[in-house]
Amino acid sequence: MTRRRDFLALALASAASAAGFRPAVAQGATSLDRIKRSGRFRIGVTSAEPWFFKDPMAGTWSGVGIDLGTALAGELGVTMVPVETSWANCVAAIQADQIDVMFVLDPTEERRKAIDFPDAPLFYYAAGALVRPDQTATAWSDLDKPGTRIGVTLGTSVDRMVTETLKSASVSRFANNDEAVAAFAAKRVDAVAQFHPALVVQYARLKLGKVILMKPVTPVATSAGIRRDADPAFRTWLGERFATLYAAGKPQESFASYLRTRGIDPATVPGLVREKWV
Missing domain, CATH: 3.40.190.10 (Periplasmic binding protein-like II)
Known part of the structure; x- marks a missing residue:
């Protein structure tokens, strides 16, 4: 089943390229170059609390992924732009240059065949x-x-x-x-x-x-999916930023803030820092 889904994602990406959605690599520019030049940092979003939540009335997005995207866009001096997708289609969307990054995407073996991931984890869950x-x-x-x-x-x-x-x-x-x-x-x-x-x-x-x-509790390091560039500048930059943000407790801070909006005391549930699970 997993292999069929990945094959479909690759087929969709190929079809998108044929229709004119050319990846940044094919245009002779790295992802980091394109983001800075366009002034837009496009992050994939889907209905998945606490990572992404769309207010049905205002049409605005919030969540941990939105906070991280906004923070990283600010460091680049560009605007964060949410682009709706799904977990099943996000790999194809990355390859087709429809989004620049999909946060909270685990770097599985099958996904690594199609897209790239920063070396440092974003945070952990189980x-x-x-x-x-x-x-x-x-x-x-x-x-x-x-x-x-x-x-x-x-x-x-x-x-x-x-x-x-x-x-x-x-x-x-x-x-x-x-x-x-x-x-x-x-x-x-x-x-x-x-x-x-x-x-x-x-x-x-x-x-x-x-x-x-469910026991045994096994920490899973999640990451973010990006296009595979010949120049690793974007992947390197993201990896460095992820390491810094995790060490500073920023993902956990965003998670705790979101939980409070839902009336949940963050102290009563496991967080995103695996070192505190013991």
Whole structure:
């Protein structure tokens, strides 16, 4: 399933190039050059709290990814521009020069074949599950039973992990996090697997079930997807900025700020700093 999705993403990128969406590399300029020259830093956004949230009334975006994009755009002296995409299509959007970066995109082996990633991680999270109040599962194997229905978001790292790990449970894939949790609320799935920050926000809004960090808790380093340039200037710059921002606690600061807007006390949930999980 993962290989089919990556193949489709590559095919879409090729079609986009044929239609006139030429990557910056083909134009003889690096991504960093193009961003500075255009005055626009285009970040991919999709419905996925706490990373990206679109106010349905104002049409404005907020979240950890928006904060990071705004901060980095400011350092470059350009304007941050959100461009709507999806986790399943963002690789093709990067290749087709529709966006410059997709934050909170895990550097999987398949994705590395198509796009590039900075060396330094953006921050860390761990896979968890939103389950019914009476569910006693503490490990993925506890959920891997015939008749158990697991909801995941299509094209995410958790989708890949659940597909590879769970052999007996039924896996249902949804276009975004909200749809997966809506299916849980409607009892069309028995559990939703996502990374723990997204589940915490969804639980606070739903007030249904409970969030479990499935054991063993394995920190996952997330990053940001970018085009593969012959000149590594943009990748190097992003990697340096990620390391500095993580050391200064900026991703956690943005995460805590967003949680407060949802009425969640940041002190009550695991954050984005793996060193504090012990």
